[in-house]
Amino acid sequence: MSTLSPPRARGIDHSLPTCGETRCSGHGTCVVPAGGTTELVCDCELGYQGESCDDTVNGALSLPLTLSVLGVIAGLLLLAFIVAKIRQKQKKIHKRKEAEKHGYNIAI
Incomplete structure (x- = not known):
């Protein structure tokens, strides 16, 4: 078979x-x-x-769009860094004023 x-x-x-x-x-x-x-x-x-x-x-838009997004991200990071530095300085000034108010002699 x-x-x-x-x-x-x-x-x-x-x-x-x-x-x-x-x-x-x-x-x-x-x-x-x-x-x-x-x-x-x-x-x-x-x-x-x-x-x-x-x-x-949208092939012609890919490079400018990527650069724009990276620029915005870098700008936001820079802004966050500046705001953090300003707040740090304000806290230092506030601590110094509180120390002077209470008569502490602390070097900050």
């Missing part, structure tokens, strides 16, 4: 890359243009553009 392998189903092979994955960089789908030509074009996902959807819409 021989064993037969199950028949292979015919149809679409889902393991093959789609047109959107190959032609549209995985960021769009292939569509037939309205003009009726036979060549497929890419319909890009939100945030992507170009003939093959490989350009990001």
Whole structure:
């Protein structure tokens, strides 16, 4: 007796890359243009553009945005440091005044 392998189903092979994955960089789908030509074009996902959807819409903003965020963070850290120094100085002055008020001779 021989064993037969199950028949292979015919149809679409889902393991093959789609047109959107190959032609549209995985960021769009292939569509037939309205003009009726036979060549497929890419319909890009939100945030992507170009003939093959490989350009990001906000790509030109990434460096200035990053620098702006870093600048804001550095500014907030500097402001927090200045406020901490001012409060430290105020506490020192307050302690000195309290010591003088009570007649203590404390060198601060």
